[in-house]
Amino acid sequence: xxxxxxxxxxxxxxxxxxxxxxxxxxxxxxxxxxxxxxxxxxxxxxxxxxxxxxxxxxxxxxxxxxxxxxxxxxxxxxxxxxxxxxxxxxxxxxxxxxxxxxxxxxxxxxxxxxxxxxxxxxxxxxxxxxxxxxxxxxxxxxxxxxxxxxxxxxxxxxxxxxxxxxxxxxxxxxxxxxxxxxxxxxxxxxxxxxxxxxxxxxxxxxxxxxxxxxxxxxxxxxxxxxxxxxxxxxxxxxxxxxxxxxxxxxxxxxxxxxxxxxxxxxxxxxxxxxx
Amino acid sequence: xxxxxxxxxxxxxxxxxxxxxxxxxxxxxxxxxxxxxxxxxxxxxxxxxxxxxxxxxxxxxxxxxxxxxxxxxxxxxxxxxxxxxxxxxxxxxxxxxxxxxxxxxxxxxxxxxxxxxxxxxxxxxxxxxxxxxxxxxxxxxxxxxxxxxxxxxxxxxxxxxxxxxxxxxxxxxxxxxxxxxxxxxxxxxxxxxxxxxxxxxxxxxxxxxxxxxxxxxxxxxxxxxxxxxxxxxxxxxxxxxxxxxxxxxxxxxxxxxxxxxxxxxxxxxxxxxxxxxxxxxxxxxxxxxxxxxxxxxxxxxxxxxxxxxxxx
Numbered sequence: 001x002x003x004x005x006x007x008x009x010x011x012x013x014x015x016x017x018x019x020x021x022x023x024x025x026x027x028x029x030x031x032x033x034x035x036x037x038x039x040x041x042x043x044x045x046x047x048x049x050x051x052x053x054x055x056x057x058x059x060x061x062x063x064x065x066x067x068x069x070x071x072x073x074x075x076x077x078x079x080x081x082x083x084x085x086x087x088x089x090x091x092x093x094x095x096x097x098x099x100x101x102x103x104x105x106x107x108x109x110x111x112x113x114x115x116x117x118x119x120x121x122x123x124x125x126x127x128x129x130x131x132x133x134x135x136x137x138x139x140x141x142x143x144x145x146x147x148x149x150x151x152x153x154x155x156x157x158x159x160x161x162x163x164x165x166x167x168x169x170x171x172x173x174x175x176x177x178x179x180x181x182x183x184x185x186x187x188x189x190x191x192x193x194x195x196x197x198x199x200x201x202x203x204x205x206x207x208x209x210x211x212x213x214x215x216x217x218x219x220x221x222x223x224x225x226x227x228x229x230x231x232x233x234x235x236x237x238x239x240x241x242x243x244x245x246x247x248x249x250x251x252x253x254x255x256x257x258x259x260x261x262x263x264x265x266x267x268x269x270x271x272x273x274x275x
Numbered sequence: 276x277x278x279x280x281x282x283x284x285x286x287x288x289x290x291x292x293x294x295x296x297x298x299x300x301x302x303x304x305x306x307x308x309x310x311x312x313x314x315x316x317x318x319x320x321x322x323x324x325x326x327x328x329x330x331x332x333x334x335x336x337x338x339x340x341x342x343x344x345x346x347x348x349x350x351x352x353x354x355x356x357x358x359x360x361x362x363x364x365x366x367x368x369x370x371x372x373x374x375x376x377x378x379x380x381x382x383x384x385x386x387x388x389x390x391x392x393x394x395x396x397x398x399x400x401x402x403x404x405x406x407x408x409x410x411x412x413x414x415x416x417x418x419x420x421x422x423x424x425x426x427x428x429x430x431x432x433x434x435x436x437x438x439x440x441x442x443x444x445x446x447x448x449x450x451x452x453x454x455x456x457x458x459x460x461x462x463x464x465x466x467x468x469x470x471x472x473x474x475x476x477x478x479x480x481x482x483x484x485x486x487x488x489x490x491x492x493x494x495x496x497x498x499x500x501x502x503x504x505x506x507x508x509x510x511x512x513x514x515x516x517x518x519x520x521x522x523x524x525x526x527x528x529x530x531x532x533x534x535x536x537x538x539x540x541x542x543x544x545x546x547x548x549x550x551x552x553x554x555x556x557x558x559x560x561x562x563x564x565x566x567x568x569x570x571x572x573x574x575x576x577x578x579x580x581x582x583x584x585x586x587x
Contacts, residue, residue: 061345104374111345112374115365121335122370125342125350128327132303133346152366155335 001045003211004274009079010040011270014240016075016088018267020098022260023089027100030250031144032072034175034208034235039076041214042140051081054107058137061110061126065119066144066173067101068252074098074106082108117150119143120170124160127168127228138222142171146178148189154199160228161200168228169221170201173208175237177248196230208235242266281444284477285383287422288440289314292351292381293321294423299430305340305352307333312442313353313383333358337366337378344376349430352378356385356439360401371435372408379429380405380437385415386527387555387572388443388477388565397560402475403532405437406505412458413505415439415526415534417479420449421502424456432458441527443565445477461508463515467497470587471515472579474525475501475534478553481569482525484576485583494587504534509541516548523551523583527574530554551586553579 013036021027043049047060064073071091078085083097083106090096097105101114110126113119123141130137143153160168172192180186189195193203202224206213221229237251238244241263255263292304292315308331310316319326329336333354340350352359359382360367371378382401389397405413412432416422422440429436448464464479465486474482479500486496497515501508516522522542524535535552542548553573560568569575573582 063342111341112369115369117334118338118366118370121338121366122342122345124335125339125344126346127342128339129343129346129348132324132343132348152332152334152338155330155332156338159329159332159335159339 006040006044006211008274009044010037011240011267011274012079013040013072013075015264015267016078016085017071018241018255018260018263020071020074020088020091021254024092025254026092027071027254028068028252029071029254030177030237030244031066031173031175032069033239033241033244034237035069035072035142035173036239037209037211038142038171038214038233039072041211041218043076043080046218047140048137051108054082058135060137061123061139063111063119063123063141064102064113065123065141066116066147067114067119070100070102073102077108116144116147117152120153120156123168124156124165127160127165128163130167131165138167138169140169140171142173144178145172145174145176145183145189145192146186148172148192149187157196157199157201164226165228166225169218170196170228170230171233172230173233173235175235177237177246177251179248179251181248192232200227201230202227203230203232205232205234208233209239240267240270279446281446282419283442283444284416284419284422284440285314285442287419288381288383288426289317291423291426292318295427295430296322296325299349301347301349302430303327303343303348303350305329305336305350307331307336307354307358309354313381315353333363334366337363338370340378341370341374341376344378350378351381353381353383355396356382356398356401357396360404360437361398364404368408372411375410375434377433378435381440382437383440384442385439386441386476387560387568387574388441388527390443390565390568391562393562394559399529399555399560400532401439402504402526402528402534403536406537410434411505412436412503414458414503415476416502417476417500418445418447418449420447420454421456425502428456428458439476441477446480448480448483459503459506459508461511462500463497463511464500465496465498467495467519469495469519470521470523470583471497471499471519472523472525472583473499473501473512473534473538475504476527478525478527478574481574481576481579485579488576488580489583492584494584496583501534504537507537507541509545512538512541513546516542516546520548521587522548523553523586525579526554528554530556551582553582
């Protein structure tokens, strides 16, 4: 798929994020928008998956370790055909299958998540399972840069590096902001790349919003043997919606009606540029 | 009791894993640097490629077990109860319980009889923690035979299971031709009419000893072995309470949240009677030999005898 088409899908994913969190009057748009391009790339280009058969044996797996950015994952899954895009407006509502954080009842979700630091361990377990069985499926997991403050992340990283799980890709969305503010003011996780290198990872740092760089990073990961890969995404929290960009206030806040209209205008402009 | 065969249930655990490995080819065993102590080392020696040492990182081990189960394996994750149920509680809750994965947790060194290591390692809270997780099966075997039966039952059951094993050698009490194990079924090991003693794990033996002494005093105690604390065999307890009108619970665990609480929950709803809960009375343990500790905290046969007699 060419970059233009990926950009169009990514913009649809962003609309889904804004629309679902607006409808829910809650949710986490900031970190969903920063990861919208990587969600799009994973589900539309990178992973061996089948929306018609979400539990297909030996499919590639994805674990959203930063589970609060479920609106981004759900928007990608819906646009990829796992369930109707219209259902995104049921996010977080009583009776909806689109829970506030991913669970096992959502088509396409490979692992429940939301309690930070835990998803990466499950992804490591899946990657180990593939190795034990001599299967060639790959496992991807997405973490927040605030999330890597959790000690369990480093327990998992140590294990993955030691076990040479080259079928595992750990993606860190380094948008620089967490709930209480900038990550390097709260409890700095930097340097991120050096830390993963020290845990025996192949590390690639890229612009999270450049599909050429995303493509080449995942290619690099596939070609790397004998060690897991960590892709550090230099991203913009709230990317695509002008007033949400680089603003920690939009970590876990939904747009009101007026803000929703403004956000959709911003995204319509991107559509116009891509047309 | 010198002629009675004794074996620690952790030893039974390690042996059962090895014995069942061929029958359950998807079984893999995880440990956190305690394979010698948890006895998963017995499995490791026979099946080194199916034993995964995660290092001293129990939280990650639970997540890896979750991921392995999603790859079609049946993982048994092993550590001391303190770390499996205590440190990794939230991982067990969110990464195993909530997605209802087919992960088995083999927790050894549970309760007071950890002994000399002292209170930091004597987990008297694991039953309470594990039974609050929806869908979690919680078992606490009383001897070698029951411990092995629990491991097999856990492998045959689809869904998360927690099994509590002990460090100290305990008498074999279930070597009877009619012994049959089923998840969720209690067993009347001694029939009686004056008082019901409901016991779990190594306390079944103490309860039997107490019942024998009570009989000499003219008190006819019924002893029920509850291996599966969740789901609880409510019928066997309620029916016995209807007969005796008095219930005593015995556990090598805190009286808060464990077997005693589970039994009280059941009785309160269906047939309220007076209940005496024998166990750790909201205190931490201390260093000492297993037998000295059981004696000090009133959990040996004599201690149970005295407390039941007083209650009756």
